[in-house]
């Protein structure tokens with residue numbers, strides 16, 4: 196179930212009751228938990244709330260997931276609600292998955308996930324989640340329909356406090372979901388139409404949101420875009436762009452959206468030979484005039500326009516800006532060869548190709 200609109204948080208209790216949830220365990224990060232968004236959400240849950248986990252962290256370290264599992268079990272929660280960005284929502288999904296694996300031993304097992312996003316990661320509508328082994332610096336990404344949130348509630352009022360840089364990076368993540376869906380092998384016409392509509396929303400409203408973060412209409416339009424971007428990601432899957440970002444995120448604990456902004460134009464450039472239609476469709480959205488240009492030249496212009504769009508949002512532009520050593524790139528490329536997303540890329544990716552993309556992004 197998807198709910199979108201200002202003030203919808205006030206009805207979250209009845210939405211959850213419809214799903215049969217009676218004991219809510221809220222999973223979020225420290226700043227949301229202690230601020231007015233957390234207070235408003237807790238108030239909306241009323242008597243359904245049995246506890247709050249306020250220590251979610253980027254890339255979902257497995258220790259964090261284990262803590263949520265332990266506490267949710269001891270509180271006999273029957274729904275885990277992720278509030279915030281991809282990390283708390285991903286933590287709720289990972290913990291729910293683990294609880295289902297543990298099965299029937301012990302107290303009742305929560306099997307419902309609900310999500311209340313305040314960023315544009317799209318995690319609230321996908322079956323995708325990741326956990327990170329901090330000792331080995333490895334992120335594993337899984338899919339399971341068991342943990343796709345049964346309720347995704349978008350209340351733009353809750354996003355008004357989301358900082359501009361976080362809006363920018365997660366908005367670029369949503370744009371990357373659209374781009375990868377446009378050339379994914381599994382995408383049909385419906386997904387492509389939705390991906391283009393979402394990309395249009397994001398390109399129009401993300402810069403406005405960054406400039407004017409407390410504008411409710413901007414926040415509403417961005418949720419429309421990020422929701423559809425998430426829905427197409429759930430259907431069409433990911434490619435080399437996300438594969439590389441997942442490896443880099445697990446290794447260097449860099450924010451997923453920031454990595455997206457750096458890597459996207461370069462991953463797109465690699466895919467020019469197989470993305471002719473995708474880039475012709477994207478061109479007008481990004482303000483590129485395609486008449487008279489051959490496929491390769493048009494593809495190049497679309498990649499440049501994507502880089503310009505990211506730059507306009509004030510995001511970091513190079514991997515070196517994040518302190519990632521150039522000497523590590525060959526082993527990043529090596530690890531990327533094991534990524535399902537890299538293997539699913541419509542243009543086959545060799546280790547040398549992955550290294551070239553990474554070097555260009557460095």
Ligand SMILES: [Fe+2]
Pocket residue numbers: 368369371372437451
């Ligand atoms: Fe993503």
